[in-house]
Amino acid sequence: MSEPIPAAAKSASQLNDELLSSLRPPSRSWWLLVSLLGLVVAWGLAAFTWQVSHGMYVTGKNRPVMWALYITGFVFWVGLSHSGTMVSAILRLSKANWRRPILRAAEAMTVFSISVAGLFPLIHLGRNWIFYYLIPYPNQRGLWPNFRSALLWDVTAITSYIIGSTLFLYLGMIPDLAVVRDRSTGWRHTLYSVLAMGWRGTASQWITYQKASTLMAALIIPVAVSVHSIVAWDFAVTVVPGWHSTIFPPYFVIGAILSGVAAVITLMIIIRKAFHLEEYLTPLHFDNMGKLLLVISLLWSYAYFVEVQTTWYAHEPIEWEVFSFMSSRYTPQLLLMLLGNAFLPIFCMCFKRLRRSIGVMLVVSLMVNVAMFIERFLIIVPSLSHKNMPFVWGSYTPSLVESSVNLGALAGFCLMYALFVKLFPIVALSDVRELEERQAGVRLGRTSLPSIAGKE
Amino acid sequence: MEMLGIFSEVESAARAAEALVRAGFTEAQIDSLTSVPYPDGVLVKRKRRSWFRWIALAGGLAGAASGFALAAGTAWVYPVQTGDKPIIALYPTAIVTFEVTMVSAIIGAMVGMFLEMGLPSLRKRPYYPAIAEGCIGISVTIHAGGDVVACGAGVKAEECVGISASLPAEEQRDLAEEIMREAGAMRVIVEELT
Amino acid sequence: MEKMTSPYKWGMVIDLDRCTGCGACVVACQAENNVGLSDKKEISEGRSMQWLRIERFWVGEYPDVRVRFLPVMCQHCHDAPCEPVCPVYASYHNPDGLNGQVYNRCVGTRYCGNNCPYAVRVFNFYPHEWPKPLDNQLSPDITVRSRGVMEKCSFCIQRIRRAKEDASGEGRLVRDNEVQPACAQTCPSEAMVFGNLADPHSRVARLARSPRRFKLLEHLGTHPSVCYLKGGGREHV
DSSP states (O other), X not given: OOOOOOSSOOOHHHHHHHHTGGGSOOOHHHHHHHHHHHHHHHHHHHHHHHHHHHOGGGSSOOSSOOSOHHHHHHHHHHXXXXXXXXXXXXXXXXXXXXXXXXXXXXXXXXXXXXXXXXXXXXXXXXXXXXXXXXXOOOOTTOOOOOTTSHHHHHHHHHHHHHHHHHHHHHHHHHHHHHHHHHHOOHHHHHHHHHHHTTOOOBXXXXXXXXXXXXXXXXXXXXXXXXXXXXXXXXXXXXOOTTTOOTXXXXXXXXXXXXXXXXXXXXXXXXXXXXXXXXXXXOHHHHHHHHHHHHHHHHHHHHHHHHHHHHHHHHOOHHHHHHHHHHHHHTHHHHHHHHIIIIIHHHHHTTOHHHHTOHHHHHHHHHHHHHHHHHHHHHHHHHHHHTXXXXXXXXXXXXXXXXXXXXXXXXXXXXXHHHHHHHHSOSSOHHHHHHHHHHEEEEEETTEEEEXXXXXX | OEEEEXXXXXXXXXXXXXXXXXXXXXXXXXXXXXXXXXXXXSSOOOOOOOOHHHHHHHHHHHHHHHHHIIIIIHHHHSOOOOTTOOSSOHHHHHHHHHHHXXXXXXXXXXXXXXXXXXXXXXXXXXXXXXXXXXXXXXXXXXOOSOOOBOOOTTOOTTTOBOGGGGSXXXXXXXXXXXXXXXXXXXXXXXXXXX | OOOOOOSOOEEEEEETTTOOOOOHHXXXXXXXXXXXXXXXXXXXXXXOOOSSEXXXXXXXXXXXXXXXXXXEOXXXXXXXXXXXXXXXSOEEEOTTSOEEEOTXXXXXXXXXXXXXXXXXXXXXXXXXXXXXXXXXXXXXXXXXOOTTOEEXXXXXXXXXXXXXXXXXXXXXXXXXXXXXXXXXXXXTTOOEEEEETTSTTSHHHHHHTOTTEEOTTGGGOOOOSEEEEOOSSOTTO
């Protein structure tokens, strides 16, 4: 860390006021945003209702492309949900100090993106109204679902991850909920009191809490890795050419971390601007997130290069056919994907000046996620379009219904997030204040250096 | 009985804790209430070993059993031939068992943590909202009369009682209040004597 | 849990040297199995409902052009990739060697359709109707599928079931040629032969031992129950 100590150390009250600025009564622009998002969500819901009442023909799917934009959305949102886990859990376990202002935003993002992701398997069913056949419950017919199917692994994994990440978010919030409980009145006070479970901040409680945080961080990482590996196996365990690849699980996990880190950066920029947190989300934080983005982007590029190289070299007819169809029919999308996922992040994130520039980070992080959505699409649709029997080769164009539902999902995520920031502290309050308490200037030689009291 | 002294910053709170220890209260009787964690020894010293991890382990084991029952058990009671896969297949069983184990371990860790913290607390414990704004609370748990029990191996934290234990509860309370006010407490909150 | 065994192992042999590509089998299948009627719009969208398709390949340049026909239906693979991936067991393997599809269990995830390498599974994207008087043609032995359900060739399992019932009523096994799916029954050149592969004397078993035999996509290891014969003279066709 090479940041100077703040000239005037702020009082705890002042820190509270600034870090909790998102909890102030909502402004007009917030209401406008929420109304707009609500409209888009309603539009998406209307599109979905249209599909359920009319039939799957309202989508662009056909034989052979039976999975398309909905599954793209599913994989994309599961990927985004790796943001919180990877950023928060890994940084917690490595005790990196710059994690403190970022944690909450990342963890909240995880919960909302996995919730949105969990909707897509229900949306893409041909007979959505009997979705409960997928749930293992004892029934009088003695029927059980098929656990040999990768889709049931999906059900198990996503349920586990929703529960795990919600508990992880909640755990992180407990001390902060106590703080907002003490500062609020009325229905908010009741809400926070119930959620804070009577937390008083005794030394014993803090010790148990910190041990529990470490344990939860350690437990949630394998869950996150397994969730996206399972989603990858939806494709990798098939005999579809282009899908049947052993690199899919690690490749998907890497892609998810890339997607998640970029999304955390985007969110950090938005939150920083909206709630005037410039002093807490400093260029240092973006610098470090940028380095993380660089590493993950390099990993992703490596995984992609490796996969294409083996396809090209062995030149198995049907696998090569899938790849050349993809690169000829979807050339602009392929190029955009490579630009957003590989060239732009790798080039830009090598330079400190660019990493510390908020504008550059915003553009790069948004491009990464656009490219990741395209990447999911380019995995799913071209392989299905040109399977083993050339007589039934086909193609796919998204329909208005599918695009609307995906947009509605995005709006739903943003809406949930907007509601969250108004109700709960978006910055890990006690974490940031802990650092301020323990930070001090130590005179060494000719200058005064910042140091943190206590072992880390 | 618990009493709580509120201090405006760390140094006066630490002075109070130090004075209380010198007056004969044990470390186990003195606790700090803060909105941010302080390293061990800054205000109070804690020697407790955590046991909530056993609950997490128990959760994990229960999850492993249920995951296995779900994947292998349901396939065994409802066997349907699909492809060349055996009815009870290794990889699917392993995957589902793993997921259910992990989520149960996570739930167990949370439940265990709350149990160890004793939250939500059954009776109302003294608290002061200014603690959230940076004030430090020092709480003293007073036991009504009794013998001195030295804190050592085999003695639970709640049981070890210092030299002041020989005094009746009201005298202990007055002693503690005097010490805290001398150290600079802004307020002293005393729980009702039960 | 005992392993279910059966004296039957239904299979089919299609002689491509006899197939004229007339398409009568496709029509017969549609009539027998209450297959939804697809109009031009649906077919151009790639949503035809044919359980059995005649693949047509042109070979050579004018005036030396020839045509190859390949009737493709569900291959009833012994190691079917479509079966383990169904999350609700709507696709399963029955002891007779057939790949079964349980319409009322299907929730429509379409995973089976993706994983079928022969792309023989069709999905009900549209709700289908039979305008009068075509609804009189519907067979009562087989369900009419709602939208959102996967379906495919079943080797006319309703006919097999009927034949097995009749045979067990008489205390015997189903005889060779006693049961034929609609496509095999209709084929004017007798290119399609159906029967019990487990019976070495059945016509289908004898034809399946022919040196002209090949199976589709054998390298995938699906072990289909459908065998094709090709090579009667004009090899380059």
